[in-house]
Amino acid sequence: MINVMTAVVGGVLIVATWLSVFRTVFTQGQAPTYAAMWTTRLAAGVLMPFGRLLGPTKRERLLALCAPLALFTMFGVWFTGSTVGFLLLATASGAVEPRQEDLGRMLAFRLDGTANLLAVMAALSGVLLVAAFGVHLSRVTAAYGRRELLVARLSVHANKPSDAEHVIATYVRTDSRGQLDAWFGDWADWLADINCTHVSAPSLVYFRAAGRLSWLEAAVIVLDAAALVEATAPDWAPPNTQVLLGAGADCLPRLAARVGIALSRPRISLHGREQCGFADTIQTTLFAGLPVARTQPVAWAVFQQERTKYAPYASAISARLQYGRDAAREYPVSVVTTEKTWGTS
Structure with a gap:
């Protein structure tokens, strides 16, 4: 026996x-x-x-x-x-x-x-x-290389979430709506790849950023750019805008759950944009030539409706991984304020 x-x-x-x-x-x-x-x-x-x-x-x-x-x-x-x-x-x-x-x-x-x-x-x-x-190790390192390559390209032009409007302005000034659409498409593919590889191989989440800009901050910058375009100029927004926002809303909450973060979706998200007034953001995009079609309060509401789907989760993962300013925080803190303060400043 x-x-x-x-x-x-x-x-x-x-x-x-x-x-x-x-x-x-x-x-x-x-x-x-x-x-x-x-x-x-x-x-x-x-x-x-x-x-x-x-x-x-x-x-x-x-x-x-x-x-x-x-x-x-x-x-x-x-x-x-x-x-x-x-x-x-x-x-x-x-x-x-x-x-x-x-x-x-x-x-x-x-x-x-x-x-x-x-x-x-x-x-x-x-x-x-x-x-x-x-074989597994080669796939993991290849996925890490794909993740960091696009981030390195973005870091030349942006290094914090409040740079999203300046990225938009670059494309608007040069009348490159088609190039902006292609750029959004590249980042939607990037997020889909992250969603696929980092869920099945959780060790990838813990690979450190190769440069100054972390992959989580890069995701927020690009998603903020898409959310701002959708919030202010929905008729002008390229087709891949919603594709990118959908990819971010699916990827980041899923990754947060996989690393053990339970986070309820807040009403307002200012993660990384605490010092950036929304009125200044609108002025930056208007000055660049973006055809803003919504009033500031409505644009703010739409922007927050999109941003709360991804930014709090990216901030929570960043805090867990001890990146940058989040390194000293043991638990992510959701920064929530009123629409009156930020939506009409």
């Missing part, structure tokens, strides 16, 4: 390990496997508290280890599960005794019969695990 139970446990370990491998490597856009999710949470739980005690430079160096640590811990879980599973099968079959020297001789291919066959199978499983992890 004990041998049967041992064999069942060993078989379950091997099957569970390879199911985790298949789901992690060959599925994207779906919920992460338990191995990917819990190893990421473990790495973040160990390193993130220490990050709050360090200065900016040392904090970045420490937290840069979070994602690699999570990935290689996941591989360690896979390898351990497979190896232990085959050892349990060998013990249950009676081919080896549950003694350290016999198990070591089996793994060194120094036994015959069933033990040697199981040793060969364990070695083959280990080789395939290394290959599968290599």
Whole structure:
């Protein structure tokens, strides 16, 4: 009976390990496997508290280890599960005794019969695990490269959410509505890629920003630009404006939920725009030549209706990851004020 139970446990370990491998490597856009999710949470739980005690430079160096640590811990879980599973099968079959020297001789291919066959199978499983992890690692690093490339391009023109109106003004002054539409389309594709890769591979969320501008701030800048165009000039807004806003409203709340952030949608969001009056924003876009068709109070209401779908979640994730001004905050704070103060200033 004990041998049967041992064999069942060993078989379950091997099957569970390879199911985790298949789901992690060959599925994207779906919920992460338990191995990917819990190893990421473990790495973040160990390193993130220490990050709050360090200065900016040392904090970045420490937290840069979070994602690699999570990935290689996941591989360690896979390898351990497979190896232990085959050892349990060998013990249950009676081919080896549950003694350290016999198990070591089996793994060194120094036994015959069933033990040697199981040793060969364990070695083959280990080789395939290394290959599968290599494929997964290459996909993760490729997704990270795609994420940071577009952010690096944006950082040349903008570095904070209040720069959104200046980005719009650049396109309006040059009468490049078509180019603005293409730009919105590129960022909608970027958000769709983030939504797909960062959900199924949660370690990607913890890869640090490659430059001064974080990917979360970049997302808010671009989404703010789309929201401002939609709020002030809906008839002029390019077709991809709503596509981009829909992608942001789907991606950022979903990512926030995946990293364990429960956040109710506020009525008003000023995250990153606390010092930027909406009246000044309207004047900037008007001066650039944007055909503003809505009154300021109506435009403010529409802008907030869109912004509350993404900005609070980006700020919450940024605080969790300890980026920039959010590094010292343990929990995200939703800044809510009245429409009278900001909508008509």
